[in-house]
Amino acid sequence: MFNAAIKAVDVVLNVSLSRRTVLCSIRHYCKKSSKKLRVSEALEGSDVGSNITVEGWVRSVRSQKDHLFVHVNDGSCLQPLQIVASSELNDALLTFGSAVEVTGCLKQSPSRKQPVELLADQINVVGGCDTLEFPFKIKERHGLDYVRQYPHMRCRTNVFSSMMRIRSAASAAIHSHFTERGFIQIHTPVITSNDCEGAGELFQVEPSGQTTEPDKNFFSVPAFLTVSGQLHLEVMSGAFSRVYTFGPTFRAENSQSRRHLAEFYMVEAELAFTQSLEDLTKVMEDLFRSVTEQVLDRCSEDVDLFHQRVSPGHRAVVEAMLKESFTVISYTEAIDILNRSSHNFVFPTTWGCDLQTEHEKFLVKHCGNLPVFVTDYPYDLKPFYARDNLDHPLHTAAAVDLLVPGVGELCGGSLREDRLDLLTARLAQAGMEDTYDWYLDLRRFGSAPHGGFGMGFERYLQCILGVDNIKDVIPFPRFSHSCQL
Numbered sequence: 001m002f003n004a005a006i007k008a009v010d011v012v013l014n015v016s017l018s019r020r021t022v023l024c025s026i027r028h029y030c031k032k033s034s035k036k037l038r039v040s041e042a043l044e045g046s047d048v049g050s051n052i053t054v055e056g057w058v059r060s061v062r063s064q065k066d067h068l069f070v071h072v073n074d075g076s077c078l079q080p081l082q083i084v085a086s087s088e089l090n091d092a093l094l095t096f097g098s099a100v101e102v103t104g105c106l107k108q109s110p111s112r113k114q115p116v117e118l119l120a121d122q123i124n125v126v127g128g129c130d131t132l133e134f135p136f137k138i139k140e141r142h143g144l145d146y147v148r149q150y151p152h153m154r155c156r157t158n159v160f161s162s163m164m165r166i167r168s169a170a171s172a173a174i175h176s177h178f179t180e181r182g183f184i185q186i187h188t189p190v191i192t193s194n195d196c197e198g199a200g201e202l203f204q205v206e207p208s209g210q211t212t213e214p215d216k217n218f219f220s221v222p223a224f225l226t227v228s229g230q231l232h233l234e235v236m237s238g239a240f241s242r243v244y245t246f247g248p249t250f251r252a253e254n255s256q257s258r259r260h261l262a263e264f265y266m267v268e269a270e271l272a273f274t275q276s277l278e279d280l281t282k283v284m285e286d287l288f289r290s291v292t293e294q295v296l297d298r299c300s301e302d303v304d305l306f307h308q309r310v311s312p313g314h315r316a317v318v319e320a321m322l323k324e325s326f327t328v329i330s331y332t333e334a335i336d337i338l339n340r341s342s343h344n345f346v347f348p349t350t351w352g353c354d355l356q357t358e359h360e361k362f363l364v365k366h367c368g369n370l371p372v373f374v375t376d377y378p379y380d381l382k383p384f385y386a387r388d389n390l391d392h393p394l395h396t397a398a399a400v401d402l403l404v405p406g407v408g409e410l411c412g413g414s415l416r417e418d419r420l421d422l423l424t425a426r427l428a429q430a431g432m433e434d435t436y437d438w439y440l441d442l443r444r445f446g447s448a449p450h451g452g453f454g455m456g457f458e459r460y461l462q463c464i465l466g467v468d469n470i471k472d473v474i475p476f477p478r479f480s481h482s483c484q485l
């Protein structure tokens with residue numbers, strides 16, 4: 001093995017003076033003991049001069065007269081590690097996509113393209129890859145539409161692996177954001193008996209092959225996959241004041257649109273002793289800003305890949321969002337703006353109508369292509385939990401949506417109806433008084449004014465990265481007629 005290393009060095013010694021200077025030192029200074037490093041750790045350069053082993057997948061193989069350049073990536077970062085080896089180490093199995101284990105001496109690279117390179121004395125092909133069958137081709141840039149067809153393979157592409165690292169960093173940033181601000185994380189249940197949003201978009205849960213007769217149900221009551229953790233958070237905010245949850249939520253919406261998924265992740269927060277929508281919008285804006293700043297800071301290379309390749313020009317949009325404070329308009333003002341515009345909307349607007357995506361996107365553009373809070377929606381548009389703005393001349397609820405560039409609605413929240421008599425009346429009107437007796441108890445025993453919101457995590461990623469299709473920001477998208485893998 002050592003002989004092979006020497007040969008590799010000798011071969012490369014002939015290449016150029018700069019390489020000679022660097023590589024000559026291999027015989028004298030490379031520490032013998034070998035340690036395993038991730039590619040990102042190797043690229044940091046602190047192990048230059050050491051014998052190391054990296055494991056990963058081949059991104060490219062370039063064979064020159066006497067030596068071989070192999071790029072290996074293990075998903076820890078965007079940049080691959082360049083392996084330089086004697087062409088004697090070439091192997092028919094060493095192809096694009098194969099899994100390898102490489103041992104050698106880490107050296108500073110003479111090229112500006114990478115900080116270090118690994119002078120290999122051993123390349124082990126752990127798993128070969130039939131490049132003819134492999135869906136991705138070397139040096140080809142595959143579009144998101146193409147790679148989406150291979151949900152089990154797309155993490156091997158640069159763009160999708162960048163996405164997954166950004167997703168992971170954003171997720172960590174959300175947890176640290178709330179932890180730093182004294183919020184307690186609550187694991188709200190995935191299986192629940194409530195339909196928080198009241199929209200009837202529920203997936204019912206029953207063991208497979210069981211009867212659907214009501215008295216023989218597994219849970220005795222109908223049980224569903226959660227559409228929102230809000231009501232459980234409300235319970236917890238009554239003891240911990242500030243709580244949040246971040247997990248999967250489910251909507252049985254029969255949609256294959258670029259904005260909807262049947263399973264998506266939602267960040268939800270609930271705050272006791274919250275008196276106004278303004279208090280709530282501050283928390284929402286703070287969350288957006290701090291998480292985005294952390295993501296841009298921690299994943300700059302990955303984010304740049306998106307802003308340069310997937311959504312050119314989007315970086316300026318993100319920077320503007322971070323610079324300017326978010327606009328706030330009421331729903332009534334929003335309807336005025338829409339009615340005054342000469343734009344031909346598919347859905348006409350009158351006071352009382354729900355805002356459609358086309359309206360939301362128009363309002364964002366109207367406000368300088370910047371995030372905009374729309375507050376005080378018609379009472380009848382909002383679920384039973386939204387607080388009635390009794391003093392408002394029109395019948396509105398203290399509810400707010402945050403609309404953002406490229407996406408439309410990113411967050412939805414409200415002050416919660418905390419007045420027992422009003423809440424009881426509203427539930428009674430909907431025939432839900434008994435189901436929600438426990439919810440009424442929250443208003444009976446030490447009730448505090450409170451409010452909260454939810455932010456769709458995938459929509460958030462779409463927004464900061466400029467990704468058009470929500471299916472491209474989640475590892476395994478679920479939507480109607482699609483549950484591959």
Ligand SMILES: NC(=O)C[C@H](N)C(=O)O
Pocket residue numbers: 196197227228229230268269412413414452453454455
């Ligand atoms: N926690 C929230 O306020 C989110 C809200 N329940 C929703 O699903 O849109």
